[in-house]
Amino acid sequence: GAVVSQHPSWVICKSGTSVKIECRSLDFQATTMFWYRQFPKQSLMLMATSNEGSKATYEQGVEKDKFLINHASLTLSTLTVTSAHPEDSSFYICSASFPGGSVGEQFFGPGTRLTVL
Protein backbone atom coordinates (compact mmCIF):
# COMPACT_ATOMS: atom_id res chain seq x y z
CA GLY A 1 0.00 0.00 0.00
CA ALA A 2 0.86 3.72 0.10
CA VAL A 3 1.90 4.07 -3.53
CA VAL A 4 2.63 7.43 -5.08
CA SER A 5 2.94 7.80 -8.83
CA GLN A 6 4.29 10.62 -10.95
CA HIS A 7 3.68 11.44 -14.55
CA PRO A 8 5.57 11.85 -16.75
CA SER A 9 8.68 10.01 -15.62
CA TRP A 10 10.79 12.13 -17.91
CA VAL A 11 10.19 15.12 -20.16
CA ILE A 12 12.27 17.15 -22.56
CA CYS A 13 11.04 20.58 -23.53
CA LYS A 14 12.19 23.72 -25.25
CA SER A 15 13.18 26.80 -23.31
CA GLY A 16 10.20 29.06 -22.68
CA THR A 17 7.55 26.37 -22.62
CA SER A 18 5.59 25.21 -19.58
CA VAL A 19 5.62 21.70 -18.20
CA LYS A 20 3.10 20.07 -15.90
CA ILE A 21 4.03 17.21 -13.59
CA GLU A 22 1.36 15.15 -11.85
CA CYS A 23 1.67 13.45 -8.50
CA ARG A 24 -0.97 10.94 -7.48
CA SER A 25 -1.54 8.91 -4.35
CA LEU A 26 -2.97 5.66 -5.69
CA ASP A 27 -4.33 3.90 -2.63
CA PHE A 28 -4.71 6.53 0.04
CA GLN A 29 -5.89 10.07 0.50
CA ALA A 30 -2.99 12.47 0.84
CA THR A 31 -3.84 15.49 2.91
CA THR A 32 -0.35 16.87 2.43
CA MET A 33 1.95 16.61 -0.55
CA PHE A 34 5.50 17.85 -0.84
CA TRP A 35 7.47 18.83 -3.90
CA TYR A 36 11.24 18.47 -4.02
CA ARG A 37 13.92 19.00 -6.58
CA GLN A 38 17.17 17.11 -6.63
CA PHE A 39 20.31 18.04 -8.52
CA PRO A 40 22.87 15.37 -9.40
CA LYS A 41 24.72 14.10 -6.34
CA GLN A 42 22.81 16.47 -4.09
CA SER A 43 20.06 15.95 -1.59
CA LEU A 44 16.40 16.66 -1.87
CA MET A 45 15.52 20.31 -1.58
CA LEU A 46 12.00 21.03 -0.46
CA MET A 47 10.29 23.44 -2.81
CA ALA A 48 6.81 23.64 -1.36
CA THR A 49 4.23 21.97 0.83
CA SER A 50 0.67 21.72 -0.37
CA ASN A 51 -2.45 20.85 1.54
CA GLU A 52 -5.60 19.84 -0.27
CA GLY A 53 -7.84 22.78 -0.97
CA SER A 54 -5.45 25.49 0.14
CA LYS A 55 -2.56 27.44 -1.31
CA ALA A 56 0.85 25.87 -1.28
CA THR A 57 3.50 27.07 1.13
CA TYR A 58 6.72 27.76 -0.71
CA GLU A 59 10.20 27.57 0.72
CA GLN A 60 12.37 30.64 0.77
CA GLY A 61 13.96 31.27 -2.60
CA VAL A 62 11.39 29.30 -4.59
CA GLU A 63 9.47 31.46 -7.05
CA LYS A 64 5.79 30.74 -6.61
CA ASP A 65 4.92 32.31 -9.96
CA LYS A 66 7.36 30.04 -11.73
CA PHE A 67 6.53 26.82 -9.92
CA LEU A 68 2.76 26.65 -9.74
CA ILE A 69 1.40 24.01 -7.40
CA ASN A 70 -2.18 22.87 -7.32
CA HIS A 71 -3.57 20.33 -4.87
CA ALA A 72 -7.13 20.10 -6.11
CA SER A 73 -8.03 16.74 -4.63
CA LEU A 74 -6.88 14.35 -1.94
CA THR A 75 -5.18 12.18 -4.53
CA LEU A 76 -3.69 14.63 -6.99
CA SER A 77 -1.20 17.47 -6.87
CA THR A 78 0.37 19.13 -9.88
CA LEU A 79 3.54 21.13 -10.33
CA THR A 80 3.73 23.38 -13.37
CA VAL A 81 7.10 24.79 -14.32
CA THR A 82 6.24 27.92 -16.26
CA SER A 83 8.52 29.38 -18.93
CA ALA A 84 11.09 26.72 -18.26
CA HIS A 85 14.76 27.46 -18.77
CA PRO A 86 17.82 25.16 -18.86
CA GLU A 87 18.60 25.94 -15.21
CA ASP A 88 15.25 24.38 -14.30
CA SER A 89 16.51 21.02 -15.54
CA SER A 90 16.42 18.74 -12.54
CA PHE A 91 14.85 15.69 -10.96
CA TYR A 92 11.50 16.63 -9.40
CA ILE A 93 10.09 14.32 -6.75
CA CYS A 94 6.80 14.51 -4.93
CA SER A 95 5.84 12.84 -1.69
CA ALA A 96 2.64 12.42 0.23
CA SER A 97 1.59 11.88 3.78
CA PHE A 98 -1.75 11.08 5.33
CA PRO A 99 -3.37 11.42 8.73
CA GLY A 100 -3.06 8.26 10.75
CA GLY A 101 0.32 7.42 9.34
CA SER A 102 3.39 7.44 11.51
CA VAL A 103 4.47 10.95 12.36
CA GLY A 104 6.89 12.09 9.74
CA GLU A 105 6.18 9.22 7.41
CA GLN A 106 5.96 10.19 3.78
CA PHE A 107 5.80 8.20 0.60
CA PHE A 108 7.77 9.28 -2.41
CA GLY A 109 6.92 9.12 -6.05
CA PRO A 110 9.47 7.77 -8.53
CA GLY A 111 10.43 11.26 -9.70
CA THR A 112 10.26 13.17 -12.98
CA ARG A 113 13.40 14.07 -14.84
CA LEU A 114 13.00 17.42 -16.61
CA THR A 115 15.44 18.49 -19.29
CA VAL A 116 15.03 21.96 -20.74
CA LEU A 117 16.86 22.54 -24.00
Next chain:
Amino acid sequence: QKEVEQDPGPLSVPEGAIVSLNCTYSNSAFQYFMWYRQYSRKGPELLMYTYSSGNKEDGRFTAQVDKSSKYISLFIRDSQPSDSATYLCAIYNFNKFYFGSGTKLNVKP
Protein backbone atom coordinates in the same frame (compact mmCIF):
# COMPACT_ATOMS: atom_id res chain seq x y z
CA GLN B 1 24.26 26.05 9.64
CA LYS B 2 22.34 23.35 7.85
CA GLU B 3 19.78 21.40 9.85
CA VAL B 4 21.38 18.08 9.00
CA GLU B 5 24.81 17.23 7.61
CA GLN B 6 25.85 13.98 5.97
CA ASP B 7 29.10 12.78 4.47
CA PRO B 8 28.39 12.24 0.74
CA GLY B 9 30.91 9.43 0.36
CA PRO B 10 31.09 7.45 -1.82
CA LEU B 11 31.59 4.48 0.45
CA SER B 12 32.78 1.22 -1.07
CA VAL B 13 32.79 -2.02 0.94
CA PRO B 14 33.08 -5.74 0.19
CA GLU B 15 30.03 -7.96 0.42
CA GLY B 16 29.38 -9.09 3.98
CA ALA B 17 30.93 -6.03 5.60
CA ILE B 18 29.24 -3.98 8.30
CA VAL B 19 28.39 -0.53 7.03
CA SER B 20 28.08 2.55 9.19
CA LEU B 21 26.35 5.64 7.81
CA ASN B 22 26.18 8.81 9.87
CA CYS B 23 24.61 12.23 10.09
CA THR B 24 24.80 15.13 12.49
CA TYR B 25 22.04 17.62 13.15
CA SER B 26 21.89 21.10 14.57
CA ASN B 27 18.75 21.42 16.68
CA SER B 28 18.55 19.48 19.91
CA ALA B 29 14.76 19.79 19.82
CA PHE B 30 14.45 17.47 16.81
CA GLN B 31 12.65 14.26 17.73
CA TYR B 32 11.86 12.32 14.57
CA PHE B 33 14.62 10.75 12.54
CA MET B 34 14.39 8.73 9.35
CA TRP B 35 16.64 6.88 6.96
CA TYR B 36 15.73 6.58 3.30
CA ARG B 37 17.28 4.50 0.54
CA GLN B 38 17.33 5.85 -2.99
CA TYR B 39 18.29 3.85 -6.03
CA SER B 40 19.52 5.69 -9.09
CA ARG B 41 16.80 7.68 -10.86
CA LYS B 42 14.18 6.57 -8.33
CA GLY B 43 12.38 8.24 -5.46
CA PRO B 44 13.54 7.55 -1.90
CA GLU B 45 11.97 4.75 0.11
CA LEU B 46 11.67 4.76 3.87
CA LEU B 47 13.96 2.27 5.60
CA MET B 48 13.83 3.12 9.27
CA TYR B 49 12.06 5.59 11.48
CA THR B 50 12.97 6.39 15.09
CA TYR B 51 11.62 8.73 17.69
CA SER B 52 13.85 10.43 20.23
CA SER B 53 16.97 8.53 21.22
CA GLY B 54 17.96 4.89 21.28
CA ASN B 55 18.20 2.04 18.81
CA LYS B 56 15.77 0.44 16.43
CA GLU B 57 16.46 -2.78 14.59
CA ASP B 58 14.85 -4.20 11.47
CA GLY B 59 16.53 -7.27 10.02
CA ARG B 60 20.04 -6.34 8.93
CA PHE B 61 19.44 -2.65 9.58
CA THR B 62 19.87 -0.80 12.87
CA ALA B 63 19.12 2.90 13.35
CA GLN B 64 20.68 4.68 16.28
CA VAL B 65 20.10 8.16 17.67
CA ASP B 66 22.43 9.84 20.14
CA LYS B 67 20.71 13.04 21.19
CA SER B 68 23.52 14.11 23.51
CA SER B 69 25.88 14.45 20.56
CA LYS B 70 23.16 15.12 17.95
CA TYR B 71 24.33 12.18 15.92
CA ILE B 72 22.29 9.63 13.99
CA SER B 73 23.58 6.41 12.48
CA LEU B 74 22.43 3.58 10.27
CA PHE B 75 24.23 0.24 10.49
CA ILE B 76 23.89 -2.44 7.84
CA ARG B 77 25.06 -5.93 8.77
CA ASP B 78 26.10 -8.55 6.23
CA SER B 79 25.90 -5.99 3.44
CA GLN B 80 24.77 -7.23 0.03
CA PRO B 81 25.33 -5.88 -3.49
CA SER B 82 21.61 -5.10 -3.55
CA ASP B 83 22.24 -2.61 -0.73
CA SER B 84 24.18 -0.45 -3.17
CA ALA B 85 22.27 2.83 -3.25
CA THR B 86 22.30 6.32 -1.82
CA TYR B 87 21.20 6.55 1.78
CA LEU B 88 19.61 9.74 3.04
CA CYS B 89 19.07 10.68 6.64
CA ALA B 90 16.14 12.95 7.33
CA ILE B 91 14.60 14.83 10.19
CA TYR B 92 10.95 15.69 10.55
CA ASN B 93 9.95 18.80 12.46
CA PHE B 94 6.66 20.70 12.37
CA ASN B 95 5.44 19.14 9.14
CA LYS B 96 8.71 19.82 7.37
CA PHE B 97 11.44 17.40 6.37
CA TYR B 98 15.15 18.16 6.31
CA PHE B 99 17.34 15.81 4.32
CA GLY B 100 21.03 15.10 4.44
CA SER B 101 22.92 15.19 1.17
CA GLY B 102 22.99 11.39 1.00
CA THR B 103 25.83 8.88 1.17
CA LYS B 104 26.40 6.73 -1.88
CA LEU B 105 27.16 3.14 -0.90
CA ASN B 106 28.66 0.53 -3.20
CA VAL B 107 28.81 -3.07 -1.98
CA LYS B 108 31.19 -5.08 -4.12
CA PRO B 109 30.47 -8.79 -4.73
